Amino acid sequence: MSDFWARRALGAYRIAGSLAYPVIGPYVAWRASKGKEERSRRRERYGFASEPRPDDRPLVWIHAASVGESLAVMPLAHTLAAEGIGILVTTGTVTSAAMIAERLVPGMIHQYVPLDLRPCVARFLDHWQPDLALVAESEIWPVTLGELARRRVPQVLVNARLSDRSFRRWRAAPRLAESIMECFAHVAAQSEVDAERYHLLGARSVSTVGNLKADIAAPPVNREDLDEARRMIGLRPVWAAVSTHEGEEAMAADIHLSLREDRPRLLTVVVPRHVERAEALHRMLAAKGLNVARWSRGELPDPTADVLLGDTIGDMGFYLRLTDIAFIGKSIHAEGGQNPLEAARLNTAILSGRLVQNFRDIYGRLIERGGARIVPDAAALEAAVAELFAHPETRRAMAGAARESVEEMGGALRRTLNALDPYLLPLRLAVSMDRRGEGR
Numbered sequence: 001m002s003d004f005w006a007r008r009a010l011g012a013y014r015i016a017g018s019l020a021y022p023v024i025g026p027y028v029a030w031r032a033s034k035g036k037e038e039r040s041r042r043r044e045r046y047g048f049a050s051e052p053r054p055d056d057r058p059l060v061w062i063h064a065a066s067v068g069e070s071l072a073v074m075p076l077a078h079t080l081a082a083e084g085i086g087i088l089v090t091t092g093t094v095t096s097a098a099m100i101a102e103r104l105v106p107g108m109i110h111q112y113v114p115l116d117l118r119p120c121v122a123r124f125l126d127h128w129q130p131d132l133a134l135v136a137e138s139e140i141w142p143v144t145l146g147e148l149a150r151r152r153v154p155q156v157l158v159n160a161r162l163s164d165r166s167f168r169r170w171r172a173a174p175r176l177a178e179s180i181m182e183c184f185a186h187v188a189a190q191s192e193v194d195a196e197r198y199h200l201l202g203a204r205s206v207s208t209v210g211n212l213k214a215d216i217a218a219p220p221v222n223r224e225d226l227d228e229a230r231r232m233i234g235l236r237p238v239w240a241a242v243s244t245h246e247g248e249e250a251m252a253a254d255i256h257l258s259l260r261e262d263r264p265r266l267l268t269v270v271v272p273r274h275v276e277r278a279e280a281l282h283r284m285l286a287a288k289g290l291n292v293a294r295w296s297r298g299e300l301p302d303p304t305a306d307v308l309l310g311d312t313i314g315d316m317g318f319y320l321r322l323t324d325i326a327f328i329g330k331s332i333h334a335e336g337g338q339n340p341l342e343a344a345r346l347n348t349a350i351l352s353g354r355l356v357q358n359f360r361d362i363y364g365r366l367i368e369r370g371g372a373r374i375v376p377d378a379a380a381l382e383a384a385v386a387e388l389f390a391h392p393e394t395r396r397a398m399a400g401a402a403r404e405s406v407e408e409m410g411g412a413l414r415r416t417l418n419a420l421d422p423y424l425l426p427l428r429l430a431v432s433m434d435r436r437g438e439g440r
Contacts (some may be wrong), residue, residue: 002364006107007138013278022290023393028042032288035094035413041097041112044114045112045115045120045123046119046120046123047121047123047125048118048123049111049124049128050111050170053128053129054086054124055086055113056434057084057243057430057431057434058086058426058431059088059128059130059131060085060086060087060088060129060130060131061088061090062087062089062090062339063089063091063139064077064089064090064096064136064137064139065091065093065136065139066091066093066095066096067099067313068213069137070100070136070214071095071160071213072136072137072159072211073134073212075212075217076134076168076212076417077089078103079252080424081106081433082107082432083152083428084435085427085431086107086109087107087108088108088109088110088130090113090114091110091113092112092113095313096312097112098313099314111124111131116141116142117143119240120145121143121144121147122147125148131153131427132153132154132184132423132424133153133156133247134155134156134158135155135157135158136159137157137159137160137161138160138161138163138166140180143181146186149430155183156186156187156188156419156420156423157184157187157188157198158212159188159190159212159213160189160190160194160198160421161209161358162188162195162197162198162201163193163357163358164357169199170201171201174202178201178342179229180202180331181198181202181203181204182202182203182204184203186203186207186419186423187204189207189209190211190281190361191208191210191211191360191361192208193361194260207415207419208417209418210287210409210410211361211362211412213339213341213414214341214406214410215410215411220317221315221317221318223320226321226322227388229301229322231301232300232301233301233322234301235264235267236267236269237263237265238322238323239266239268239323239325239326239327239385239388240270240271240322240324240327240328241268241271242271242316242319242326242338243272243273243328243329243338243339243341244271244327245272245273245274246329246331247332247333247334248332248334249270249272249281250284251333252399253268253270253284253285253307253379254378255378255382256268258286258382259382259385259386263301266306267301267305267307268307268410269307269308269310270309270318271310271316272310272311273329273338274309275312275313278311280296281309283289285307285309288390292309293307293308293309294400295308295310295312295318295319306324316342317342317346317427320343320348320398321346323348325395326341326343326350326351328340328352329353329387330355331352331353332353336355337358337359337363337364338371339353339359340359340366340402341362341406341409342351344366344403344406345403347400347402348399348402349373349395349399350366350371350402351372351373351374351375351381352372352373352386353375353377354376363411366401368405369397369401369404369408371399371400371401371402371403371404371405371406373398374401
């Protein structure tokens with residue numbers, strides 16, 4: 001694709017957005033009716049702010065698409081807020097907004113990200129006037145990038161990654177990729193592979209800083225709930241299938257039925273990646289003759305329960321603390337993988353399918369240290385779970401190696417802050433001058 005056609009493609013995207021703007025309301029309303037938008041805050045999606053801009057202090061806009069990305073950037077946001085820099089965090093999902101609300105500290109504001117349509121983005125930027133924009137992982141919206149560039153707001157891609165599929169798509173349109181990537185003043189990549197990919201696509205300044213998710217503390221838990229659940233479970237053998245996608249829950253159920261022949265008191269914890277599938281999953285598990293306790297209903301796994309269905313958001317710390325064997329989903333019946341770091345931090349032996357392209361670097365390190373094991377299919381997963389039940393010393397060694405691997409991966413927050421130094425320095429100076437003025 002030539003430079004001419006790259007410009008034409010971006011122009012067509014903007015024109016299509018302008019044409020769609022007058023009729024986008026019904027679409028957003030439909031999403032709200034499905035629980036995918038927060039009704040009372042729908043106007044934020046059109047760029048209308050629901051909060052004032054914080055006084056005259058410098059403001060950093062941090063955008064993270066959903067829960068995983070939001071958790072990853074929270075330590076960075078908290079660090080900058082502690083320095084007196086205003087922080088505006090935007091997300092695109094209701095679940096991530098709820099998670100952010102629990103983690104806001106003084107100096108931080110949350111808004112829903114505006115639709116990538118020029119009227120929405122312009123209205124958003126006119127109000128907030130950010131001094132720096134940080135975009136998490138691989139969120140690339142052409143109109144937003146262009147508007148920020150036009151206003152000369154530096155943009156940095158942090159915790160950047162690029163999946164195999166996305167890289168192939170961008171490589172098919174190299175001029176378009178370059179015109180997008182040149183909007184970023186810097187790309188702070190998770191791994192050497194990610195850094196090389198962004199460089200090949202035209203990013204001018206790239207560094208490898210590691211994965212911010214490795215610096216996240218272990219997920220929290222309500223101790224009363226955990227103690228009560230552990231009391232109810234007692235000495236029952238427990239394994240978990242977490243962050244599962246369609247097909248993997250049925251696989252876990254079949255494995256439970258098979259393993260139950262030798263371990264009749266077995267408890268299986270199933271935590272789907274998308275909790276809106278819980279009703280269908282409950283019916284599927286019941287159809288297989290399994291008794292199901294649903295955590296969303298406050299049901300504890302009593303001695304008659306075969307499966308604890310983890311159908312809530314934000315309770316992964318609870319589910320993982322009930323077991324020391326965890327299969328991480330989206331890796332056998334779906335591809336890309338899910339983040340294994342929470343399980344690794346919580347002293348868990350990790351099992352995963354082969355399709356973990358989105359977390360290749362993390363799994364590589366876990367496997368190298370012996371903290372994770374790849375299982376190609378359901379039969380191999382069943383055999384691995386049975387082996388770990390039969391050999392607790394192997395299970396403990398894997399869990400210890402996983403925890404040590406995560407500790408070794410730490411430091412991404414410090415390296416990211418170092419990469420951001422040139423863009424943060426003027427903001428820090430402005431904060432310092434303001435504080436001196438206040439002290440007179």
